Every structure is written in structure tokens, then in C-alpha cells.
Amino acid sequence: MRQSLQAFSLIAFTAGLSAPAMAATQYPLTISNCGQTVTFDKAPAKVVSIGQGMTEILFSLGLKDKIAGTAVWVGPVLPQFAADNEKIKRLADNDPSFEAVVGQEPDLVAAEFEWHVGVQGSVGKREQFSELGINSYIAPADCVAKINADGGDGVRKELFTMELIYQEIRELSAIFDITERGNALISELKAREAKATASIAGAAAKNLPVVFWFSSKEVNGDAFIAGKNSAPAYILKSIGARNVVTTEEEWPLVGWETIAESNPSVIVIATMDRRRYAADDPAVKIDFLERDPVTSQLDAVKNRRFVMMDAQSMNPTIRTIDGIEELASGIKAFGLTQ
Numbered sequence: 001m002r003q004s005l006q007a008f009s010l011i012a013f014t015a016g017l018s019a020p021a022m023a024a025t026q027y028p029l030t031i032s033n034c035g036q037t038v039t040f041d042k043a044p045a046k047v048v049s050i051g052q053g054m055t056e057i058l059f060s061l062g063l064k065d066k067i068a069g070t071a072v073w074v075g076p077v078l079p080q081f082a083a084d085n086e087k088i089k090r091l092a093d094n095d096p097s098f099e100a101v102v103g104q105e106p107d108l109v110a111a112e113f114e115w116h117v118g119v120q121g122s123v124g125k126r127e128q129f130s131e132l133g134i135n136s137y138i139a140p141a142d143c144v145a146k147i148n149a150d151g152g153d154g155v156r157k158e159l160f161t162m163e164l165i166y167q168e169i170r171e172l173s174a175i176f177d178i179t180e181r182g183n184a185l186i187s188e189l190k191a192r193e194a195k196a197t198a199s200i201a202g203a204a205a206k207n208l209p210v211v212f213w214f215s216s217k218e219v220n221g222d223a224f225i226a227g228k229n230s231a232p233a234y235i236l237k238s239i240g241a242r243n244v245v246t247t248e249e250e251w252p253l254v255g256w257e258t259i260a261e262s263n264p265s266v267i268v269i270a271t272m273d274r275r276r277y278a279a280d281d282p283a284v285k286i287d288f289l290e291r292d293p294v295t296s297q298l299d300a301v302k303n304r305r306f307v308m309m310d311a312q313s314m315n316p317t318i319r320t321i322d323g324i325e326e327l328a329s330g331i332k333a334f335g336l337t338q
Contacts, residue, residue, distance in 0.1 A: 025177040033171070034114060034143035036126060038135050043177045044108035048091070048101050050123060051112020052077070053317030054139060057165075058110070059084060060318060061172060061181050068104040071096040071123075072116065074311045075273045078319075094276075098124040102132060108175070110137045112317075114148045137175070140167050141231075141316035146250075153250035156229035159237065160316050162193060189321050196324040197238045200337060206240040208336060210327075211264040211300075212314055214251055215272075216279035219288050222253040223279070231316045232268065235323045239331070241266075256294050265336065267300045268327060272311040282308060305334050 030039045046068040049055040055070045059081040069089040077085040091100045095116060101109060101123060109129055111117035117126060117136050126136045142148065145158035166186050173182025212226035226232035227249045236243050244262035245254060267289065271282045279285050286306060289295045300306070307330035313323035331337055 023179075025174050025179070029174060031171055031174070034118070034138040034140065036136075038137065040135060040175055044106070044135070044175065046104065046106045047108040047110055048104050048106040049110045049112075050096065050101070050116045051139070052312055053315055053319070054110050054112040055085075055088075056081065056312075057169060057172065057318055060185055061169070061176070061178060063176060063178075064088070066176070068106050069096075069101070071101075072112070073273075074315075075271070093274075095122050098128065102129070102134065106134060108135045108137060110139075110172070112139050112142065112315075114138050114142045114154075118148065120148075137172070139316070140164050140171070153224075155248050156227065156250050157248060159229045160231050160234050162189070162234070162320060164316060165189075165318060165320065185318075189318060192321050193238070193324060196321070196328050200239045200328045200331060208241040208266065208331065209244050209262050209264045210236055210241045210266045210268060211244045211259055211262070212268045212270070212309075213279075213285060214270045214311065214314060215277045215285075217253075217277050219278045219284055220292070222255050223259070224251040225254045225259065226250075226314065227252055230314075231320045232314050232323065235320065235327055238324050239328050241327070241331070256292065260294050260298060263298055264300045266305045266307060266327075266331065266334065267298070268307045268309050268314075268330075270311040270314055271308050274311070303334075305330075305336075307331075 028039050028041050030037060044066065047058065047066050048069045049058055049067060050071050052073045056078055058067055064084045067088050069091045071091040072095065073093050109117060116123045117138060119125065129136045141160060141164040144164055146154050146156045148154040169182045169186055173179050212232040214224040216223045225245050226243065228243055228246050229248055230250050233243050244259060244264050245252065269282050269285050272280055274280050289301045295301055307327055309323055309326050310319065313319040313326065
């Protein structure tokens with residue numbers, strides 16, 4: 001009977017139901033996470049977070065003292081967490097080794113992307129961690145209605161929505177027994193989202209063709225462009241604009257000749273500190289767009305309609321709300337809502 005009540009409580013929690021007074025987490029707590037069942041006997045004392053987005057959610061939930069190490073960073077942490085982040089051990093800017101992670105003696109490894117901790121985990125497989133008594137958690141946004149079999153960015157079968165981020169916040173809040181903090185964070189994010197979408201509601205920007213350019217392996221080569229069901233696609237849907245890409249791949253490589261056929265009115269350019277690929281630098285992106293014979297003729301380029309957006313806002317994270325705000329502001333600044 002106790003197990004049945006506990007299961008019902010978790011289902012209600014993850015569905016977003018609330019009671020007048022939020023009860024403390026009852027341990028052991030069992031959740032279903034990205035195809036695996038994970039049981040927590042108590043709130044984790046030490047967590048290693050793999051992925052900037054995951055780390056920023058933990059910071060947002062007030063869990064800085066629980067973070068034993070982080071890895072996989074694209075750019076600066078959110079400004080409000082800069083001082084806290086300086087005190088956290090950076091295991092690697094990119095993929096940390098399995099040994100580096102377990103060396104922190106965590107009781108939880110929380111990953112933003114399944115390719116780091118999953119069936120083909122580049123850091124380690126979930127079974128490897130569980131054999132050492134370490135629980136693992138993967139952000140639902142990277143596995144719900146998403147196929148990551150090839151180890152790349154994956155194929156998203158349904159449009160990403162912020163509800164997946166809210167699910168992550170609820171589940172982490174239950175794991176760490178901080179339900180009220182989680183609910184407060186979700187309420188704040190929902191209010192910001194509603195304000196951003198309302199600011200452009202009913203404007204002439206409806207169906208405006210927009211492309212999100214993350215990076216390119218070679219400056220003159222095909223570009224990693226946001227797919228039809230990605231986080232940027234959700235940003236576009238939120239403000240009524242249109243994605244020029246129709247594939248279900250999360251970040252397909254697309255030729256600029258193909259993009260030119262849609263003649264985007266706005267190009268959203270990812271900014272980042274990472275310099276893994278030739279076009280990671282936003283200045284390099286703009287230089288290419290203005291010099292290339294094909295891209296220089298695009299409506300967005302001729303009119304310099306570039307929206308500079310932090311790369312993390314293009315990933316399924318709490319910063320997706322920032323992306324809605326920034327694109328809505330950019331479209332209005334370009335005079336495209338008149």
C-alpha cells in the first residue's frame with residue numbers, strides 16, 4: 001500500500017499537480033528517467049553535472065553546495081551565478097573522463113545530453129555508474145520523443161516544449177527534496193515566457209522565415225541549422241515565426257544554397273566561447289554571410305537582420321526563455337512587426 005501511494009504521489013508531482021502545502025519527498029523515491037528506473041534512498045549529497053544547462057538548473061534551484069564538479073561548457077555561466085561557479089571544480093570544458101567524474105565521489109551524475117551518459121555514453125554508461133553505487137539522471141528534454149542512437153545530436157520526433165524543462169525541474173526538486181523551490185522557478189519561467197510571447201502577439205511577423213545557425217565544421221561548408229522540432233523551433237512557434245528547415249534532425253547540416261531557397265528574413269547567430277568548429281566565432285559567421293556570393297544576397301544579410309543569441313538559448317534549457325525574449329526583441333527592432 002505504501003508503494004502504491006508513493007507511485008501515485010510521484011505521478012501527480014511530475015504531471016504538475018500541486019497541493020495547498022507541498023509535502024516533503026518521501027524516500028525511497030523511484031522515478032522513470034530516459035528508459036531506466038532510478039531509486040533514491042535520500043537526497044544526494046554530491047552531484048556531478050555534465051552539461052552547462054544542467055548545471056545552471058542546479059544553480060537556479062539553490063543547489064550550489066551540492067555540486068562537486070561540472071563539465072561540458074559552451075560559454076559563460078548565467079551572470080547571477082558567476083561567483084558561485086568560480087568555486088565549482090571544472091572537470092573539463094568538453095567531455096570529462098569517467099575517472100574524473102567518479103573521482104569526485106558523487107552519489108548522482110546529472111547529464112544534459114544522453115550521449116554523455118547513456119547507451120553510447122562518451123563519459124560513461126549508466127550501468128558503469130550504478131555498479132559503483134552512483135545514480136544517474138538525464139534531462140528528459142534529450143530523450144522524450146527523441147532518438148539518439150547515432151551518438152550525434154539525434155532526431156526529435158515531436159516539437160520540444162518548455163514542459164520538458166519544467167518536468168526536469170520538478171523531478172530534480174523531488175530528488176533533492178526542494179519542491180517549493182522548483183515550483184517557484186517554474187512559475188517565474190512561465191511568467192517570463194508569457195510576457196515575451198505577448199509582446200509580439202498579433203504582429204505582422206507571423207510566418208516570418210527565420211533560420212538559426214549554430215555553427216559549421218568548415219566556414220564555407222554546410223551549416224548546423226536548427227531542425228523543425230528543436231528548441232529554436234519552439235522559440236519560433238512561440239512568437240509565430242517560421243523555421244526554414246523541415247527535417248526532424250535536431251541540428252541537420254544544411255547547404256546555404258538550400259537555405260537561400262527560403263530567403264530568410266532574419267538569421268539568428270549563435271554566440272559562444274567554444275572554438276571547436278571553424279564557425280563557432282560569431283564574427284566569422286557574419287564575415288562569411290556578407291562575403292559569400294550566395295548568402296550575401298539573402299534578405300536577412302542585405303538588411304543586416306542578425307540576432308545574436310547565446311548558444312545555450314538554442315539548446316533545450318532554461319535559457320530557451322531568453323531566446324524567446326531576444327528574438328521577439330530583435331524582430332521588433334528590425335521593424336518587422338509593423
